[in-house]
Amino acid sequence: MKRFVIGLESSSIMPLIAVSPLTQDCYEIIWGRYLSDTLIVHNDSVDELKSIFNFRANTFFSNPVKRMEKIRDFHPRGELSLKGAAMKLLLDGQMGGWVGNKNSRVQTFFFSDVVDAVSNDIKDPAHFAGVLVQKMKAKLARYNQMLTPANGTLTVDIGQILPYWGYHNVSPSLFTEKRTLKIQVLPDNELSEVFESYPSATRRDAYHYHMLKKERVEQILVGDANYSKNICSCPGCRAYECDVKVLKDTSRKRILNLTSPRESGH
Numbered sequence: 229m230k231r232f233v234i235g236l237e238s239s240s241i242m243p244l245i246a247v248s249p250l251t252q253d254c255y256e257i258i259w260g261r262y263l264s265d266t267l268i269v270h271n272d273s274v275d276e277l278k279s280i281f282n283f284r285a286n287t288f289f290s291n292p293v294k295r296m297e298k299i300r301d302f303h304p305r306g307e308l309s310l311k312g313a314a315m316k317l318l319l320d321g322q323m324g325g326w327v328g329n330k331n332s333r334v335q336t337f338f339f340s341d342v343v344d345a346v347s348n349d350i351k352d353p354a355h356f357a358g359v360l361v362q363k364m365k366a367k368l369a370r371y372n373q374m375l376t377p378a379n380g381t382l383t384v385d386i387g388q389i390l391p392y393w394g395y396h397n398v399s400p401s402l403f404t405e406k407r408t409l410k411i412q413v414l415p416d417n418e419l420s421e422v423f424e425s426y427p428s429a430t431r432r433d434a435y436h437y438h439m440l441k442k443e444r445v446e447q448i449l450v451g452d453a454n455y456s457k458n459i460c461s462c463p464g465c466r467a468y469e470c471d472v473k474v475l476k477d478t479s480r481k482r483i484l485n486l487t488s489p490r491e492s493g494h
């Protein structure tokens with residue numbers, strides 16, 4: 229029998245399905261203390277993640293797939309290869325935002341491995357562009373599929389995790405774990421309109437927090453350090469106490485030998 233109900237949120241699901249600076253901490257915490265608990269998340273949290281790589285505005289600056297099509301017109305100059313040109317095009321999008329689908333840095337993290345995977349034998353720019361765009365679409369489809377529950381359950385398998393931020397963020401030993409995580413995706417239990425008066429930056433966090441508290445979770449696991457400032461303060465949420473555990477990037481700093489003496493506790 230399961231002991232506790234643990235609430236996850238967009239920011240704690242993402243590190244499980246794509247390598248990020250919080251991936252190591254997220255898996256260590258879940259495998260270390262939540263394995264015999266029930267993990268839940270709401271539908272809107274999963275939808276929020278899907279929207280990160282859903283490039284609705286089909287413009288050069290917002291859609292990296294659109295930008296890549298420009299490689300067809302590539303004229304070799306100097307030592308720049310087709311892959312080098314693709315990396316520059318990836319970066320040449322909009323700036324700003326930590327996540328969000330218009331951030332070219334996020335897009336470059338997500339697609340650089342796809343550029344790398346194109347065969348070096350392809351020298352023709354149009355052929356290269358065609359293959360690259362196809363691989364980008366395949367990675368997007370894979371990402372969406374990983375976020376699509378089957379019978380109300382997301383199954384998370386570390387062996388299937390997508391490259392996003394580099395593998396330098398995780399310990400190779402993470403991949404020896406064969407157990408999968410089952411996360412129940414629950415229907416939203418509140419209307420998002422209730423949170424319309426909140427600032428747009430905090431609205432969705434407050435909404436997810438509120439819905440998890442309504443489920444009476446014992447603990448909420450989040451990856452956003454600002455999350456506890458964004459929480460809902462409705463009478464229902466104020467009356468129900470639960471811990472908010474915030475993921476940190478100290479595990480990745482340990483792997484990279486970047487831990488300061490203060491953080492390592494010495």
Ligand SMILES: [Zn+2]
Binds near residue numbers: 438461464
């Ligand atoms: Zn509330």
